Amino acid sequence: MYKFEKLARSIHQMIEDGIWKAHDKLPSLREQSELSGYSLMTVLNAYQELEAQGWLYAKDKSGYYIAERADLEINSNKEILPAQEKIQINSVVFNYLKDTQAHDIVPLGSAFPNPELLFNNKFMQLLSQHAKRKNSYLNHPNMPPGNLELRQIIAGRYQLQGISCHSDDIVITSGALDALNLSLQALTQPGDFILLQETVFYGAWQAAERLGLNVVTLPDDPESGFDLDAFEKALKQYPIKVCWLMLNAQNPIGYTVSAIIKKKIAQLLFQYQVHLIEDDVYQELNFGKEKPVSVKHFDQHNMVLHCGSFSKTLGMGARVGWVFAGSYSNAIQHVQLMSTLTVSPLLQNALVDFVAHHHYEKHLRSLRRHLDQNKKRFYQELKGRLPEDCQIHYFPTGYFLWVELPESMDSQQLYIDLLEQKISIAPSLLFRPKHTAQNFIRLNCSFEWTDELATTLDQIIYQIKKNKKA
Known part of the structure; x- marks a missing residue:
């Protein structure tokens, strides 16, 4: 599919969904180019294609408008609920x-x-000890992708869960939100479609607003927490680039999706060639005997970028996270070096000692x-x-x-x-x-x-x- 065809398909879908109505004016060629990341010629070709199909009409020196079609019926009972281009949260x-x-x-x-529950005396002792060491302040060994020993420890924790992982797959970040945002920024361009759960952590909505992304929302499922049929329908119906999902101790509702559903999600991601940014910051806070698995557990094709953090277990003062990025590690590091740059060397060094010696468990x-x-x-x-x-x-x-x-x-x-x-x-x-x-x-x-x-x-x-x- 040519770029102009992809853009035309996206605009056509938004017309069908009622986001744009008859006689609404579309963004100018230049505005649409800046919004979507496509060239002016690609935008023009997309508009002309939709005009030829009868979806748009042009006014001299004014621009393109939505046509009034007798056969255009907006189904207000759609299962998939696309949000406006402009998220405002x-x-x-x-x-x-x-x-x-x-x-x-x-x-x-x-x-x-x-x-009071997150404060840990041993971690504070280790932090204090490292604060007295000059080497713990050196940036070089802690620059992206992050402290090697810490990445090796995190990779080892994945391996204990049956997930093949190497330290080079891990990028250390300034908390989970940083990991999530860096992943989304590395995988998308303005105007892309992403899929979010209908009710989800507000950081996902904020990221969509900041990056100029179109959002398709997946309805909440009161039984299983995740509607597989609606998920596959969304992947078929929209040019989804990335999904951002939280499936363990979901914030704010709290459910954990079953391993059977997670396995099917992984299969559908590969089938439709859509990436998942998996927000899994609460995985460690399961009260059962066994830690719930992630979609990453079933990912055989590097379609899932898995994000975690120490801040929900050790507090805001330990704002260190990571993304299991696999082959996207370099892309995320490039974005990171232009934004957050690096994570506190002191915190990274203290976490190495704290986690390696079983104090964390x-x-x-x-x-x-x-x-x-x-x-x-x-x-x-x-x-x-x-x-x-x-x-x-x-x-x-x-x-x-x-x-x-x-x-x-x-x-x-x-x-x-x-x-x-x-x-x-x-x-x-x-x-x-x-x-x-x-x-x-x-x-x-x-x-x-x-x-x-x-x-x-x-x-x-x-x-x-x-x-x-x-």
């Missing part, structure tokens, strides 16, 4: 993060576990045990207080509860009202900005149960009931 997330960072806010909207066992206890207690207390027309989505992993409020309620207004009482929650607008139903909230339940927390929960319930009556 950065300002929402910015305001949310600024509003909730005050020290006197009860952080039930926080994305990080209770810092001991820390993880304690962390999982406390998160499990705290989440169960929080769930029971919340369940006993919530009105009957509210539903809690509970899964035995991670530290979030996804709460479904009555359909008439606006979780954004609830968030604003509670913020005035110094309580933060995470409203669904952060996770599903293009969806009309905004009656969900995410609660962080990683904190130990106390009288103060009980009072806070009572305030939340009172505000929910008050907003119901309004």
